[in-house]
Amino acid sequence: MKYLLSLNIVFILLLTACDPVKKSQLSPSGKGSFKIPEWSSPFLKGFEKALFHTSLDVAGKHLSGISIIKRTSDTSFHFTFANEIGMTYLDMEVFRKTYKADYIFEALNRKSFLKVLWSDFSMMLFSSSERKPVRMYLDNESEESVYFFLRQSMYTWINTKEMNLTRLVGWSNYFDAVMINFSEYDAGFPSEIKISNPRIRMVLTFSLLGH
Amino acid sequence: MRTFKIFVPVMVLCFVGTLLQAQTKPLSSADAEDVRKTISESAKTTNSIEAGFTQTKELSVIREKIISAGVFYFKKEKLLRWEYKEPFPYLIIFNSNKIYIKDDDKENHISLQSNKVFREVNNILIGAVQGTLLSDTKNFQCSIADLHNQYQATMVPLNARIKETLSEIVLYFNKSDYTIDKLVMREVSGDYTRIEFSGKKINQSIPDEIFVIP
Numbered sequence: 001m002k003y004l005l006s007l008n009i010v011f012i013l014l015l016t017a018c019d020p021v022k023k024s025q026l027s028p029s030g031k032g033s034f035k036i037p038e039w040s041s042p043f044l045k046g047f048e049k050a051l052f053h054t055s056l057d058v059a060g061k062h063l064s065g066i067s068i069i070k071r072t073s074d075t076s077f078h079f080t081f082a083n084e085i086g087m088t089y090l091d092m093e094v095f096r097k098t099y100k101a102d103y104i105f106e107a108l109n110r111k112s113f114l115k116v117l118w119s120d121f122s123m124m125l126f127s128s129s130e131r132k133p134v135r136m137y138l139d140n141e142s143e144e145s146v147y148f149f150l151r152q153s154m155y156t157w158i159n160t161k162e163m164n165l166t167r168l169v170g171w172s173n174y175f176d177a178v179m180i181n182f183s184e185y186d187a188g189f190p191s192e193i194k195i196s197n198p199r200i201r202m203v204l205t206f207s208l209l210g211h
Numbered sequence: 212m213r214t215f216k217i218f219v220p221v222m223v224l225c226f227v228g229t230l231l232q233a234q235t236k237p238l239s240s241a242d243a244e245d246v247r248k249t250i251s252e253s254a255k256t257t258n259s260i261e262a263g264f265t266q267t268k269e270l271s272v273i274r275e276k277i278i279s280a281g282v283f284y285f286k287k288e289k290l291l292r293w294e295y296k297e298p299f300p301y302l303i304i305f306n307s308n309k310i311y312i313k314d315d316d317k318e319n320h321i322s323l324q325s326n327k328v329f330r331e332v333n334n335i336l337i338g339a340v341q342g343t344l345l346s347d348t349k350n351f352q353c354s355i356a357d358l359h360n361q362y363q364a365t366m367v368p369l370n371a372r373i374k375e376t377l378s379e380i381v382l383y384f385n386k387s388d389y390t391i392d393k394l395v396m397r398e399v400s401g402d403y404t405r406i407e408f409s410g411k412k413i414n415q416s417i418p419d420e421i422f423v424i425p
Contacts, residue, residue, distance in 0.1 A: 049273075049275065051277065051298070055314070055317075062317070062319060064314045066298070068273070068275055070275060082402075084293075084295055084301050084303070085266075085303070085404070086396065087376065088398055091402070102400060
């Protein structure tokens with residue numbers, strides 16, 4: 001029984017320690033029933049394709065160039081990232097539950113890296129308010145509403161004035177957290193997107209060139 | 212009527228096929244060797260090139276194009292400056308064994324010794340501009356065809372490292388001055404990048420300072 005109790009304490013501590021969101025930044029809000037705003041990834045409603053100035057920093061390496069994200073069906077996107085001279089770094093199809101790598105530059109061709117990248121992309125591209133959040137908070141700094149979705153292990157920041165998604169924070173396991181920031185909205189689409197994944201020391205930034 | 216329906220498309224196909232053949236005429240090995248020598252001789256007298264360029268990256272799977280443009284400078288022996296202006300400012304300087312990249316506020320220094328991808332890119336670009344790529348029989352199998360006002364040199368990589376990325380490089384040399392008009396790099400994935408040069412200024416003075424790596 002003692003062991004079970006210790007195990008539980010360790011597990012709770014582990015959960016708390018690995019939570020990627022600082023709880024001090026959030027105030028509980030909307031106790032009981034609360035109204036859930038309709039939101040979805042900017043890549044879902046009416047999105048066809050977008051061209052980005054892109055940089056990828058991973059494990060101390062810096063790559064830059066141009067990328068294109070194109071919606072290829074209701075359930076898939078195509079992502080291509082090439083350097084300025086035109087040589088392809090990454091060419092992959094992203095589905096909600098899997099991915100297909102068409103071409104990967106040798107230095108990036110690591111299964112573990114691609115899996116994390118796909119998981120982050122899946123969150124960025126496919127997230128929406130289809131499931132009910134279990135908790136609502138208020139961000140003390142930005143005063144944005146924050147919703148926590150237990151089943152997706154994801155926090156969502158919504159600017160309720162503009163009804164824009166500004167941040168997603170989630171994790172696929174307790175050691176793998178990702179933060180995706182959407183900013184500089186213009187006509188309903190963010191001009192700047194930044195994906196940070198500390199597990200693999202990755203920062204991927206997208207600056208919109210056209211869509 | 213049915214025969215007519217079949218006959219017309221077949222005739223159109225034959226006509227288009229003949230037209231394409233007439234446009235691209237493969238040279239015999241003796242003629243190809245002459246062209247190779249002429250391009251090489253001409254390159255010896257080309258000390259500098261300044262040109263505008265338009266780069267088109269064609270993405271085969273999603274049928275999309277990414278278009279960039281800027282100014283290109285070359286100075287003998289191995290100085291290259293690619294100054295992209297569209298769709299965003301970006302600068303690459305190849306100077307001897309070093310590469311300098313400026314992307315927004317980020318500056319990056321790369322050694323050609325340590326980065327094999329940039330080393331290959333540098334060799335291809337310098338070799339294409341100087342025409343020496345045509346004589347690189349160790350790394351490429353080359354065939355030359357005669358177009359209306361250009362020579363088309365198709366380079367198939369033999370080197371395993373280049374073959375991992377590129378399936379073919381096609382160079383188009385202008386018949387009037389034997390300088391490069393266009394460069395097409397076909398990737399293994401089926402994507403290709405086409406770089407077209409315009410407004411070429413040959414052997415005009417280009418200050419060394421623009422190739423200096425800060």
